Amino acid sequence: MELVAALLIFGVVFYLLMRLGCGARMVHGMTLSGSAGTRAGGESVETTDPVCGMTVEAADSISEEHGGRVFRFCSEDCHRRFKAHPEMYAKS
Ligand SMILES: [Zn+2]
Numbered sequence: 001m002e003l004v005a006a007l008l009i010f011g012v013v014f015y016l017l018m019r020l021g022c023g024a025r026m027v028h029g030m031t032l033s034g035s036a037g038t039r040a041g042g043e044s045v046e047t048t049d050p051v052c053g054m055t056v057e058a059a060d061s062i063s064e065e066h067g068g069r070v071f072r073f074c075s076e077d078c079h080r081r082f083k084a085h086p087e088m089y090a091k092s
Pocket of ligand 1: 049051052053054073074075
């Protein structure tokens, strides 16, 4: 029974890490321009997170409107950073 509980907890923690950390937060600093255009699926709309530069899928992203444009974020963390300084990220 303990093993089942441990697996369950592991699963939940893993799921939360993927949801909250966009799965690639740890390499944000290293992949400045690597993620754009690597996938050629075309079945869903992809945009770039203005905060970390990551490619995000519109379907499961957090969005925020600023100056008439909609920006999308890979994680709540990036969303918070954008809201703190929108003028810094909304340019171009
Ligand atoms: Zn991000």
